[in-house]
Amino acid sequence: MAKSSVQYVCSDCGWNGVKWFGRCPSCGSWGTIEEFHEAPSRTKTHASHRANAPLPTVVSAQPVLPAQPVQPMQPMQPQESPQTEGSLQPQESPQTQESLQPQDPWQSQDFAQPAHASQQTQSSTRQPFQQSSRLPQSRMGRNPEDVRIHTGFSEFDRVLGGGIVPGSVVLMAGEPGIGKSTLLLETAANIARQSGNSAATNSIGDAADSSAIPNSTTASPTPSTTTSGTNAPVLYISGEESQSQVRMRAQRIGATCPELLIASTTDLGSALTLIEQTKPRLVVADSVQTIYSDQVDGIPGGSTQVREVATALIDSAKRTDTPMLLVGHVTKDGSIAGPRTLEHLVDVVCQFEGEPQTALRLLRSIKNRFGPTDEVGCFDMSGEGIEEVRDPSGLFLSDGDDDLAGTCITFTMDGHRSLPIEVQALVTKSVLPSPRRATNGIDQNRLAMIVAVVYRHAGLNLLANDLYVSTIAGGSAREPADDLAIAAALASAATDSPIDRRTVAFGEISLTGQIRPVPRLENRLREAARLGYKRAVVPRNRRYDGRRPIPGIELVEVRNLAEALRALGVEKQRRRVTASE
Template identity: 60%
Template sequence: MAKSTTQYVCSECGWNGVKWYGRCPECGQWGTLEEFHEARPAGHGTASGRNTRTPIGAAPTTGAAAARPITEVSTESVTRIHTGFTEFDRVLGGGVVPGSVVLVAGEPGIGKSTLLLETAGNVARSRPQRPVLYVSGEESQAQVRMRASRINAVQPNLLLSATTDLATALALIEEHRPSLAIVDSAQTIISQNVDGISGGSTQVREVATALIDLAKMLDVPIMLVGHVTKDGSIAGPRTLEHLVDVVCQFEGDSQTALRMLHASKNRFGPTDEVGCFDMSGEGIEEVSDPSGLFISTEDAAVEGTCVTFTLDGHRSLPIEVQGLVTKSVLPTPRRVTNGIDQNRLAMLAAVLYRHGKVNLLTNDLYVSTIAGGLAKEPACDLAIAAALASAAKAKPIARTTCAIGEISLTGQIRPVPQLAHRLSEAARLGFSKAVVPARRSAPHNFKTIDGLQTVEVSSVRDALRVLLE
């Protein structure tokens, strides 16, 4: 029989020990130690079930476990599996690595299951010689089939299973040896070998460990769906993120169709790539060029608007900032924001009053971005200030002009990272004029950009004079 050992595991940092403490000795969090019963197989070494050391002179280790010089380890046989989405492959570093475990987390209803089911259909379509396994612990087979029909993911070699038992899921993966296995979700699968409720730290850790071991042993890639808590972190023990190879966050505003996928951990690629998707009734479609999503289609200049360029990984995105200034009838003027930091708005209003000679302290200020874009990077400061000044003075900014720069409390325009990359994207989209920070020590590399006039400014007052002239 299996011999059970009891340990206490911290759900925050992963510390484990045989004694319970009210406060974790490792991370100092209170009430995070939970009882963990791990079943250990008897019969490894001696009849009593205790493991014994390998005696001196035993046969040397062979196979994949043998130690070899790193120069003799070949990676030519590793072929990544394409998901059918160029954006998804970019985030993963070129595709799914065989034997890897990918965790896709996101808020309820954001589209995690739809994205992975459509991915399963794409892989099954491109690899008809091998099956693709989709294990659902939340829906029945009929429910998954209905969603697959809606998003055009029905393939004869796509196998569906509805179970919450870990042993059954492991047996299915071992039996079919699929080219890709998807488990939806890790928090709904239960192991009979350990105690704890579904979704608890003990169960999630046991389920993840068993799936990872099987993925490495059979060289089968597995994708897990992960739930998130109220604060946006992944549910379950923090060690879950350490165990898997790739952790992807699927984010987006429930009020808009735009979805963003980025990797917070990736052992096989970069973590600064971002994938853009569009959620529709027919499923999820990738957006290869999201430049037109965050700017309006109006040709004529409108007061209170200014375009800037922000960085999301290696991708430069245009963000249109809209500002509205009205006379306040309240003792405390309102500061309403959407897509930018409210504290940043209050600071920029003070800087405009002190160094830009634009008094907005007694006005209601409303600042928003287009289509759920985020302008929280410091490089967006100049565009926010320009939009407010344009609205206050009723002077529109030309549609072919963009503003990039960080504003300090002294009213200076500070340089921003990767300015040349932002300006290249601005020139590609047809912008003819860019207001940028003045050079200080190292020269900027934007002199070679054809068709784009760059105006260097060193203060807020100079920038507003150029933008509102």
């Protein structure tokens, strides 16, 4: 019997340790540390876990059919032993019953296959992933870069580096209700529509039979390069919702497809059995914190359980060359719940974020073994689902072409994409002993520094005024290159001098009042010229050498803040503003 040890786990963020604390060292919550007894894993490897595990219960996986009622399950006829409709259980022939004996179930050829598949020889079974890794490169089949699976969203493919690589594991994390499950459900439906598995459209039982039979015509001679065919179904495993609940959401967002199989289970053995049975083209697990293994002690969602579940799913993905999309929970501070090992084990880590008050959603790549890690995808959340925004140039700009005081436009880099951001400022007379500073989308400490520099090097005193600075539609102007636009918006609001709507400003402001160069200036200028801007105020010591001229836009070079405000036309006061106002 394994010796148990006392562990203390935070119920909010999942932190664990050997000592009790009144306040969680990770998230800072009080009274959330609970004691539980955790025994070490009974198995050291996933192979021994499968050898010692009892036969898992096979749950049903049902396709999502549009506006079609769920067929009731028919009673099994004992004399013929047909397969139950709506279930992926194999037919109970004498060969199958003999291969499913509880004393050693995992040593059978394939416990998830029907009788006619269990008669194959031992050489036709899949080999472990560790053995296939010793094959020479010339026998490893096609390059995975050539067989990427497109998600149906160009923005999603952009973040992943061109699509989903076969055998890869992608972890999707985000706040509750941000739209992770909706995005992955629509992605699963898009890939299922591409598969075109007409055999799965007749009935649920036909889908189970056809997925359990190995395709000898398309199988690669090398087990390591065996991939699910393009006509294979897509499996969506939900540990948080029932099948009917997932079906309702799929019908609401238009993600109904007969090739999309839905299963509801929280047992790791059942999930692995479904993957072995259906041999899907893609697997979506929602979520990794709700699935648990009965072979490892610990609470579901704890560090030990999450590590074991992630290891088993990744081993199945690499062994069968089936890509997987995992949903991950986050803690109060926005980090992924569970051990840090989870992020190291998977191939891609994506963060799905956005403000709850707005419909804009941003998908960022934090880790990507098959592409860049600084890409961002834009999506729009609505009641009918998620739609991608291929050209987000107008998301963070106000409507109208009127020149209004207190506004300035700049371009901020988000990954490889240059986004226009409109900064708005309001300067009013303060009636409080300490003037108010309110920001939205801008760092408040950065604003305090800019106000001090404007007073010292531009002669504009705003220290005694209430300042309100914000961006449009939840945009973020936290990049140092946005300093000049913030200072220009404040000066425009204080002097009541509007800035031309066709003028943009770039530059980082130093404490000495100098305008420092910004990275990727050429990308910002080309995007500004494409959107119709005619004039740009840029640092004189810019990193863009101008060898490739940008037609249609005039560059105004400035050295310091005073020259920049003069070039923008906000240095001359139309009405004098004093410190007491």
